[in-house]
Each structure stands twice: as C-alpha cells, then as structure tokens.
Amino acid sequence: MQIQPFSVNDGEGIRTNIFIAGCPLRCRWCSNPEGFEQKALIGWHGRKCIGCGACAAACPQGIGIDMNVSGREKCIACGACADACPEEARVRMVKLMDADDVIREVMKHRLFYTYSGGGVTFSGGEATSQPEFLDYVSRELYDSGISIDIESCGYFDFDLVRPSLERMDLIFMDLKHMDPEVHRKYTGVSNERILGNIARLGSLIHPDGQGRPETVIRIPVIGGVNNSEENIAASAAYVHDVLPAAKMELLPYHSLGRIKYEAIGMPFEQDAFYTPDKEEMKKLRAVAAAQGPEIADYR
Numbered sequence: 028m029q030i031q032p033f034s035v036n037d038g039e040g041i042r043t044n045i046f047i048a049g050c051p052l053r054c055r056w057c058s059n060p061e062g063f064e065q066k067a068l069i070g071w072h073g074r075k076c077i078g079c080g081a082c083a084a085a086c087p088q089g090i091g092i093d094m095n096v097s098g099r100e101k102c103i104a105c106g107a108c109a110d111a112c113p114e115e116a117r118v119r120m121v122k123l124m125d126a127d128d129v130i131r132e133v134m135k136h137r138l139f140y141t142y143s144g145g146g147v148t149f150s151g152g153e154a155t156s157q158p159e160f161l162d163y164v165s166r167e168l169y170d171s172g173i174s175i176d177i178e179s180c181g182y183f184d185f186d187l188v189r190p191s192l193e194r195m196d197l198i199f200m201d202l203k204h205m206d207p208e209v210h211r212k213y214t215g216v217s218n219e220r221i222l223g224n225i226a227r228l229g230s231l232i233h234p235d236g237q238g239r240p241e242t243v244i245r246i247p248v249i250g251g252v253n254n255s256e257e258n259i260a261a262s263a264a265y266v267h268d269v270l271p272a273a274k275m276e277l278l279p280y281h282s283l284g285r286i287k288y289e290a291i292g293m294p295f296e297q298d299a300f301y302t303p304d305k306e307e308m309k310k311l312r313a314v315a316a317a318q319g320p321e322i323a324d325y326r
Contacts, residue, residue: 028062028121028152030129032136036325038176038197040145043133045164047149048121049156051182053215054203056249056300058284060293061120062152067104068121070290071095075116082108082117095292120290126163137173146174146196155183161191169194169234178245181221193231195240199276200225202244204253205261213252226269242273243323248311249280250301259314267319274323277312279303 028046037044049065050057061068071094083091085107091097108117133147140146147168154177155161168175176197185192192198202225203218204210210218228242244266248254259277266273280302288295303311316322 030132037148040143041139042145042148043136044148044150046151047154047157048152050151050153052180055213056280056297061287061291067123069102069104070118070120072116072290075114077114081111085111099292126160130167148176150178154179155188158188165191165194181224182216185224185227193234197241199243199245202246202262205258229270243276244273245276247278248303250303251299254303256314259311260318263315263318263320275315275320276323279308
C-alpha cells in the first residue's frame, strides 16, 4: 500500500512503515479501506482534479475522468492515468512491489534508524496477510541489524508467522472488543483467534535466544462501540492475566480515512461512531491501568 518514511508514532525512534495490503477483518471504522484486498488499486481524488482529461487520454480501458461514474470496474490498475495526472488526483493506492525492492527502499533511511534508535514497522491492511513476504523481508532486515516492529489485528495463524514475530523488537496487537458477537458484528469475525494469539505472545523468544519481543496491546476506542468502562476493564484484565508483561495503549477513533473511501468509490458509513474526548480517554486509560497493565503512549 505504501512505504512511509519518517514515522514517529509506531515504535521507538524514526521509523519507516511498510503497509501491506490484505486483511481478514472488515472493521466498520477502518481508516485504510484500500488495504482490504491483495490487489493493485487506483484511487481518484476528485477534490484535486482540474478536469484536464490527461488521465482519460492515457487510460487503455477508456475510463473517463470521474472513475466513480465512468467505469471503475474496468480499471486494470496499470497506473497510466496516475503517471499522466499533473495534480496527483489519480494515485496508485496499492501497487505490486518485489520484496527486494522494498528492502532497498527502506535501507535508504538506515542512517536515521541508527541515530534515532528507530527502524522498520510492518503494518497494513494486515501485516501478516502475506506471510511469505513478511518472513523474507523481516529475516533480511533482522540479519542486517535493523530494528523491526509489527502492527497486527491479531487474526492470523500463529504457528505460520511465529518465525517473523520472533524477530520483532515490538509487537502491537489490537483488541477491539471482548464480546465475541459484538466483535463479529463490527469486524466480520469472532475475537476467539485474536484472544488466543494474544495469550501466545508470551511464548516468543528472539532467534538468538536472547530476550523476547516487547508487546503492546492496543484498543482503538470507538465511541458507540467499545468505549464502555466494562469492556475496557474486561479487556485490560484479560491482557494482564494472560500476558502480564504487556503494556496497553488506548487510541481514540478518528475519521481521517474518509478521503480514501472517496478515492476508491466506497461509501463512508461511519456516522454512528464518535471520537471520545480527552476527558473520556483519560478516564478509560485509568480504568485499564486499574486492572494492572502499564499504559503506553506512542503518539
């Protein structure tokens, strides 16, 4: 989806985030809908478009300026329109990249990792959705001495991705709701596998046998969904029980992904959600801390 350098919110120091397309969840509040599927995808930002027609002239499929009314389903994501657009109104939102090209790209910023204590963070989409890619790139970076972290929704085959997880310095994993049916309602899947994977994180050990990945369980706090004190307390109690060394981070909902929905022609149906204010977030962090976990903040 994207290689984003100079990130400071997804681990220690200055980091490069590798956003990997594909996700088994369909969270209704998702801010990266372009990452649902593992396929190349072109987006159209109508607010940037000047109507010059360069994209339509370059398109081999005959798609007009407004992709949402002129045949988006015909798009083969060749990127000709993105190359032709003078205002970046047409953009490659998901593109195919060779793993070695990804490694070369992130290595350009190695000096920043060295001097800031940073590194590379795998994200998504879902970082574990392409396990062969994750295994290869994480191994190459680990062997090069680059610090690597991962952000995950937690819904994956633990044994399949275990070697990759054990190379990580820091693992962020989401816990969206403790009620399995509410979790299924808002994400499309039960939380059973996620809870099981959280419990198994404590068994990981670095390949050299020295130390373990640090773990942070994140709760994206969605107003109207999971922001009750009962759910936050139950979530924190579970984490502290099965993974006592883990920290927790509570992040308030935001709607910054709206422009991405517009760009890919997908309805933005998040009006029922709201962002908890600072006072509510402070109160919920205290509720979580009362159950035992240390509260982290990487913002």
